[in-house]
Amino acid sequence: MSQLSPHTLSSLDIIIPMFNEEDGLEKFHHQLCQVLGPLPYRITVYYVNDGSHDRTGKILEGLAECDPRIVAVDLSRNFGHQAALTAGFDLCQGEAVICMDGDGQHPPDLIPQMVDLYLQGFDIVTTQRIDDRQAVLRRWPSAAFYWLLNRIGNTQMVPGAADFRLLGREVVDALKEMREYHRFLRGMVAWMGYPSAILPYLPPDRLVGKPTYSLRRRMQLARDALFSFSLIPLQAGLLVGGIFFLLALAEVIYVASLWLAGERANLEPGWSSLMFMLLIVGGTITILLSFIGIYVGLIFQEVKRRPIYLIRTIHAGKTEPGKEAPSPAPVETTSPN
Numbered sequence: 001m002s003q004l005s006p007h008t009l010s011s012l013d014i015i016i017p018m019f020n021e022e023d024g025l026e027k028f029h030h031q032l033c034q035v036l037g038p039l040p041y042r043i044t045v046y047y048v049n050d051g052s053h054d055r056t057g058k059i060l061e062g063l064a065e066c067d068p069r070i071v072a073v074d075l076s077r078n079f080g081h082q083a084a085l086t087a088g089f090d091l092c093q094g095e096a097v098i099c100m101d102g103d104g105q106h107p108p109d110l111i112p113q114m115v116d117l118y119l120q121g122f123d124i125v126t127t128q129r130i131d132d133r134q135a136v137l138r139r140w141p142s143a144a145f146y147w148l149l150n151r152i153g154n155t156q157m158v159p160g161a162a163d164f165r166l167l168g169r170e171v172v173d174a175l176k177e178m179r180e181y182h183r184f185l186r187g188m189v190a191w192m193g194y195p196s197a198i199l200p201y202l203p204p205d206r207l208v209g210k211p212t213y214s215l216r217r218r219m220q221l222a223r224d225a226l227f228s229f230s231l232i233p234l235q236a237g238l239l240v241g242g243i244f245f246l247l248a249l250a251e252v253i254y255v256a257s258l259w260l261a262g263e264r265a266n267l268e269p270g271w272s273s274l275m276f277m278l279l280i281v282g283g284t285i286t287i288l289l290s291f292i293g294i295y296v297g298l299i300f301q302e303v304k305r306r307p308i309y310l311i312r313t314i315h316a317g318k319t320e321p322g323k324e325a326p327s328p329a330p331v332e333t334t335s336p337n
C-alpha cells in the first residue's frame, strides 16, 4: 500500500437516519453525547428523520432546539435508509463524516477509534460486523450475497460491512457526484477506492424494538447491489445459450451415429425428453428475459432523474456566535415527471 499521509481534523459530522425510533432515540442520543463530549473537534450531528410515523420527528426537533450541535432534518416522506444517508451527506460540511444507525447497533464507542484511523491517514474507515450469534437464516443469505457479489461484480466488497463508516471530505465530495437513484452506498464507497481501513466490531442488540428495514426493502437493496455492480446476469444468456447449443450438437451426433449404425429402429418418438428440453429452454429464456426486464426497469427509473429525497424542514440548533448554521447543499431540482 502507498505511504499514508496523516490527516488533521477540526470538524467532525455524524449522520444518523431515523425511522420510527421514538422509543430508543433518547437513550441512543445520550450514549452518543457521552462519546462525543470529550472529543476536541467542532461536532455537528445530522439526524435525518426518514418520514417516521411516530414521535421521532418531534423528539429530534426538541433535541435540536436545546443543543447547537444538532441538526434535525425532516424528509417529506419515507425514502429509505440509503436516501436518508444521502440527504445527510449532501448537507454535512465537516472535514470527516461518520454515518451510523440510530438504533444502538452501531456502537458510538467505536467513534474515537475511527477518528484515530482517519488521523493516521486513512480516507475511509469501514466497520465490519463479526457476529456468530446472528440467526443462521440471516447470516447465510448475507454470506452468500457477498460471495456472489464479489464473484460477479467488478467491485470487491467487505462481507459484513455495515453502513457505519467514516469518510474524509474528499471522499464525501466524490460520493456527492454519484447521483444514481438506486443506491447501494457500501458498493459505491468500495468502488471509489481511496486508502481504507477496516475496523471489526461485535454488534450489540437494538436498544428497543424490531428492525424497521423490512424484508422487502432488504431484497430491493440486494437487487440494486447485484444489478448495478454487475452486468454478468445480462451475459449469462451467452453461456446458457452456448450450453444448449452443445447439447443440441451432442444430440445430432447421437442420432447420426444411430443412423449410421443402422439402428434407426431404436429411435422412439421421445415425448418425455422433448418435453423436458422444451421446459428447460422455455424456463431459461424466461429467466434471461426477466434479467433484461430488471435492467430496463432500473434504467427507466434512472433516466427520469428524480431527486433521491425531498427535504421538508431543517431544524438547526441555535448557533453559537461566530459559527454559521448549516445551509442545505443544493439538492437536485429536476422536476418529478
Ligand code: UDP
Binding pocket: 016, 017, 018, 019, 020, 021, 050, 078, 079, 080, 081, 084, 100, 101, 102, 103, 105, 210, 211, 212, 213, 214
Ligand atoms: N431507517 C431509515 N429508513 C428506513 C428504514 C430504516 O432511516 O426506511 C433507519 C433506522 O431508523 C436505523 C437504520 O436505518 O437507524 C437501520 O435500520 P434497521 O435497524 O431497521 O436495519 P438493520 O439494523 O436491521 O439493518
Ligand code: MG
Binding pocket: 101, 103, 105, 206, 211
Ligand atoms: Mg438495526
